[in-house]
Amino acid sequence: MVVSKKGLWGVTGGLIVLTGMVLNGLESMQMANANSLENQAAPLLVAQRRQPLTIVFPTRSDSTDLQNKANKVATFLSKELGIPVKAQIGDDTAAVEALRANRADVAFLSSRPALKAEQLANARLHLAEVRANYSGRYTYDSIFVVPNNSPFRTRNTAKATLEQLRGRSMAFTSPTSGSGFIFPVSELVKQGFVPNRDRLDGFFGKISYGGNYSKALEAVVRGQADVAVVSEYALYPPYLSAEDRSKVRVLHKISGVPAHGIVIDDDVPVILREKLINALLKLNKPENNQLLTSLYNSTQLVRVDHTRHLKPVSEALKNAGFEP
Template sequence: MNQQLKFGIGIGTAILAGLAVVHGRSIGESIFTNLRIAPAQAQAQTLKIVFPTRSDTTDLQTKARAVTAFLSKELQQPVEAVFGDETAAVEALRANRANVAFLSSRSALKAKELANANLYLAEVRANYSGGHTYKSIFVVPKNSPLKSGQGEATLTQLKGKRISFTSPTSGSGFIFPVAELVQQKLIPNRDRLNGFFGQVTYGGSYDKALQAVLRNQADVAAVSEYTLGAPYITAAEASKLRVLYSISGVPAHGIVIKDNVSASDRNKLIAAMMKLNQPANNQLFRALYNSTTLVKVNNSHLNPTKVALEQAGMKP
């Protein structure tokens, strides 16, 4: 046998020995160990973000996918947009069909309770009086005999009046106004609204609640401060209304992340999302929900909503 053949057999024998399972290691692991070749990394897991529908957003799917494409590039992993209402968003988190979601403060409380998801970022708007908090307001016709102000005396004027709330699930359009009525000792809880107001209706959206007042179908509406203008009502319509009473400190919508996302991956995601504040990327974020920037927060951001729910006799 010539020397070249002997040499080849020797190498072949060494490689075969390396293929053997040693102390429980797999064949594949032994190959990479013996030949000193690093194994290819497993394909990165897809990060799924829920973008709930909101009444003031159009073409959400296109806008959300532009944001996920940006995040995918920043994170170097697939990022997928998921769509549905906020109830579906919380359920997707609970069932591990999503890792992240944009949520209102009440839904964020529910996500923490049911899905081990915590709040890390909040949205800021130019028309939020508190930056990442805003006001819930009672709105009346400009020529209403009711006098604007703060405190029990102002709200007492609403006894026997017709009110249009936004919806039974709205923070600024129901939960905070009801909690304020309870705090001022005008009602004991949400179940006694009909004993105070002459008529209780729900518009189903901010603009419809305001339209009820503009069309004399209600004497007062409960909405958010930023709804007194486009895209909810026109400037001409807004000029026919005024704020009767305001409640500060309503927490803005935010972004929750499940605890099963590792701390390292969570920090990378937050850093990538904060890059949406930069001028070169900001329009991607503004297009989503008409918010301007994101700020870092924690679960204490949700405390006012938690207190308001308790005062109103409601659960998250």
């Protein structure tokens, strides 16, 4: 039996007393009897929750006035669930730490922090974001970007294409970026150019880190780097202006980068978790969709399997030589 990190989640209703410890220990039984529990226990469970449900919304370059927008989503979810919902703002690292330290129950996270949240807090990703500019609906491409007048050309194979970059200057996004470092390095390892992330200088003549998509792309636009790696959606505002977009092109792409999503801590009881997921899915409805799109420009949320969705980033991390 697993003891809840946050303590007891009480439900007292005559003959029924459910604690968080029992809920966690009997999760499989709850799932098998979901309909019955939903009808009998769910209203009591939600009504008796002792503290607000706290959701962390990480800051991102393409989101402005985030606290106000997150507060509106929290208000919507509070009405749907019948309990207080609190919105907090912080980066991915702060969100994972909040889950670990039991200061948050839910967080919007990118793929690598979602894996870290599983490792540190036993949280799992249940929903993924869909964007209009994602090639794979809820997966997207990591792209190698070069100037329009670059002598490099896309060849018949990835190996032949990337071989042209030997000895050249590379602008990565950051050492922690999925599409701007982890997936490109994994590709270089798979093609046999480098053994791991620590030996990149054996292939590239110069390596720099922009710190974000815009600055990595700016290095290419200004002639400070021969190539940059970013997410496919970084070719559009607010990351790259229309004028600068006309100055660059995609040399090579890596498909299947997992989209950002929503992780829920394991201390949230099954019934409440399902009610929360269903409430979040209501943001897909036309009358509510602006609340979702205003956050991070995603148009829809879809259910995903945590392990299956994050498998590509797990494999890329392993290829690149990161610790599990």
